[in-house]
Amino acid sequence: MRNDELLIEILKNQVKPALGCTEPGAVAYAVARAKELLNSQVESLEITVDKNILKNGMVVKIPGTNEKGILFAAALSLVVGKSEYQLEVLKDVTEKSIKAAMEILDSKIIRLGLDEEANGLYIKVEAFSNSEKACVVIKNSHSNIVFESKNGKVLYSCHNAETEQATESNSHSKDIKYMIKDFSFDNLIDFADTVPLENLDFIQDGIDMNMHIANIGINDNLGQGIGKYLYDKSNDIFSKAKAFTAAASEARMSGYMLPVMSSAGSGNHGLVTIIPIAVIGSGMNIPKEKIIRSVTLSHLVTIFVKAYLGTLSPVCGCGVAAGVGSAAGLTYMMGGNKEQIKGSINNMVAGISGMICDGAKLGCSYKVSVAVDAAIDASNMALQNIYIPSDNGILGETAEKTIMNLAKVSIDGMSNTDSTILDVMLQKCV
Numbered sequence: 001m002r003n004d005e006l007l008i009e010i011l012k013n014q015v016k017p018a019l020g021c022t023e024p025g026a027v028a029y030a031v032a033r034a035k036e037l038l039n040s041q042v043e044s045l046e047i048t049v050d051k052n053i054l055k056n057g058m059v060v061k062i063p064g065t066n067e068k069g070i071l072f073a074a075a076l077s078l079v080v081g082k083s084e085y086q087l088e089v090l091k092d093v094t095e096k097s098i099k100a101a102m103e104i105l106d107s108k109i110i111r112l113g114l115d116e117e118a119n120g121l122y123i124k125v126e127a128f129s130n131s132e133k134a135c136v137v138i139k140n141s142h143s144n145i146v147f148e149s150k151n152g153k154v155l156y157s158c159h160n161a162e163t164e165q166a167t168e169s170n171s172h173s174k175d176i177k178y179m180i181k182d183f184s185f186d187n188l189i190d191f192a193d194t195v196p197l198e199n200l201d202f203i204q205d206g207i208d209m210n211m212h213i214a215n216i217g218i219n220d221n222l223g224q225g226i227g228k229y230l231y232d233k234s235n236d237i238f239s240k241a242k243a244f245t246a247a248a249s250e251a252r253m254s255g256y257m258l259p260v261m262s263s264a265g266s267g268n269h270g271l272v273t274i275i276p277i278a279v280i281g282s283g284m285n286i287p288k289e290k291i292i293r294s295v296t297l298s299h300l301v302t303i304f305v306k307a308y309l310g311t312l313s314p315v316c317g318c319g320v321a322a323g324v325g326s327a328a329g330l331t332y333m334m335g336g337n338k339e340q341i342k343g344s345i346n347n348m349v350a351g352i353s354g355m356i357c358d359g360a361k362l363g364c365s366y367k368v369s370v371a372v373d374a375a376i377d378a379s380n381m382a383l384q385n386i387y388i389p390s391d392n393g394i395l396g397e398t399a400e401k402t403i404m405n406l407a408k409v410s411i412d413g414m415s416n417t418d419s420t421i422l423d424v425m426l427q428k429c430v
Contacts, residue, residue: 006179007191007300008199013176014303015206016143017259018087018267020063020252021360023056023312024073026142027123029089031074032081034127037134037150042078045110046126050118051418052312056360058425061255064093067102074110074125075101086143088259116419121311140175141311142265177264178307180300185328185342185399188304192297192332203292203299206261210248210274213258217247223254226365237283241276242372248275250365263299263322264306268364272322273298276372277329290333298322298329301345308407314417315410316355316367323371324348324403330379342399343387347378349402350388350395353409358421 018025027047035042047070049057057070065076073090079100080092104110115122123138137147146158183191221228227247234240248271252260263270274295281291302325309321324345331344352374355367381387388395394409396402 003183003187004191004195007183007188008195010176010180010303011296011299012202014262014264015202015270015299016087016262017209018142018262018270019089019091019257019259020255020267021056021060022087022142022262022265022267023053023360024060024062024070025087025089026121026138027053027057027070027125028073028077028081029083029086029143030123030125030136030138030145031077031127032085032089033083033145033148034125034134034136035078035081036083037136037148037155038127038129038132040129040132042127042129043109044128045074045078046113046128047074047110048113048115048122048124050115050120050122050312051422052357053121053123054112054114055358055418055422055425056312058359060253060360062093063090063255064257065098065255067098071105071110071112072101074112075104078104087262091257091259093257141177144175177303180304180307183304185301185304185345186338188297188300189332189338189341192293192300195293195296197289197292200292200296203296206270206274207278207291207295209259209261210271211244211278213251213256213260214244214248214271214275214279216256216258217249217251218244220251222247222256223250223362223365226250226362226369230369237280238376240283241279241376242369244279245271245275245372246365246369249368250362253360253362253364263325264303264317265311266317266322268318268360268368269302269306269322272318272368272371272375273302273325273329276326276375277333280330280376281333286333294329294333297332297341298325301325301328305403305406308403309410310407312357313410314356314414314421315353315406316357316371318364318368319352319355319371319374320349320406320410322368323352323375326372327375327378327382330375331382334379334383336379336383340382340385343385344375344379344382345399346390346395346402347381347386347388348375349406350392351378353394353406356417356421359425 230243
C-alpha cells in the first residue's frame, strides 16, 4: 500500500460519525453485540470497564434522553441497540424505549464493575440468559471488538483478548491508526498538500456535520448556555470560532440527538479538529479546497498525537491532541510554511499541556473553548515566527519529539492521576 493510500485508510478508520459521548456509546455497542450473540432475552448483564471509561461515562447525558451514565446506556442498548450502527448504536431511541430502559434499570439486572488493572481502553460485557452466556470485549479504541464468545465457544479472537490484558502499547501493531507513527509531520503536510481532493469527500461531510450541530447549539442555547454566552460576546471571527466549538460540544454533551464527526475516537476531538478551521476559513473567504486540506491536516496531527498519548488519558485530549491538530491546521490554512506549522505544534503543547481530563460532561464545552483559544494563539504566534524555545519544559528538538515527551509525561508521570480523579468523582456519588 502506498503512503498516500495508507493515510487515507487511517483517516477513514479514525474519522467516523458518533452519536453522543463515545465512552457510554462504546459500552452500548458492546452490549448490543453481546445481546445479538445471545439471541434470547437477556436476564442479567455484567459490564467491566477501565477507569477512563468509568470516568468519562459517569455523568454525561445519553442522546435523545434526559438520563445519564453507562448503566442507562447499557439498559437502552438492550432495548434498541444495534451493533451495525457502531458508535451510533442508540440512534433508534424513542420515548417508549426510554421507559423500557428505566424498567430494566429498576430490575437491577445490570452490574457495572471497574478493572483497576486494565491498561488502555477496556470494555467487557457478559450477557446471561438461562444457562447461556455471551461475551464481548472491546480494547484500545471505542469500536474495536477483539473478542466474542458464546457458551464458552470462541467465535472471534484477536491476540487472545479474553485471557490476556494486553497493554495498549504492545498491541499497537494490530491497529491501523498506530501506523501514523511511521510518518513525520513533514510527510503529513505534504499529503495534505497533494492528496486528490476527490479522496476527501468524507472530510467535507465531517465539516457539514459538525457545523450543523454547532449552529443548533448556538441558536437553541443548549446545556448551560456557555456557547451562547461566548457567541454573544464575540467580536471577531476568532472568538466566533471559539463560541461555535463550545456550542457544538454543549449540544453533544447535553444529549442532543445528532451525530458529530469524531477524530481519533472522540466526538469532542472532532469538534475541535474541524470547527475552528471551518468557521475562520469561511469567515475569511478562504477557498473551500484549502479549508478541506487544512481540516485533513488537523485530523492527521490529532491522530498522530493520540497514537502516542493513548485513546484515553489523564490529560485532556481536546487540548493536547485536537487542539494541537487545530493549531497545525489553522497555520497551514493561513499560508504557514512547514517550520511555522511545526512551531505552532510546539507552541500549543507549551501552553496547554497541563489540562487534565476529569471525565466527559457539559463542562467539556468550556474546555474545548479554551483549547480553541490556545490553538488560535499558538498558530498566530507561529505565523509571526514566534516560537516557544525547544529547551523549555517538555518541548523537544523536533515537534515529533515534543509529542513523544508529552506522552511520556502523561503515561509514565501521571500513571496515578486517573485513579485519583476517579476517587474524587466517586466520592460525590456516595
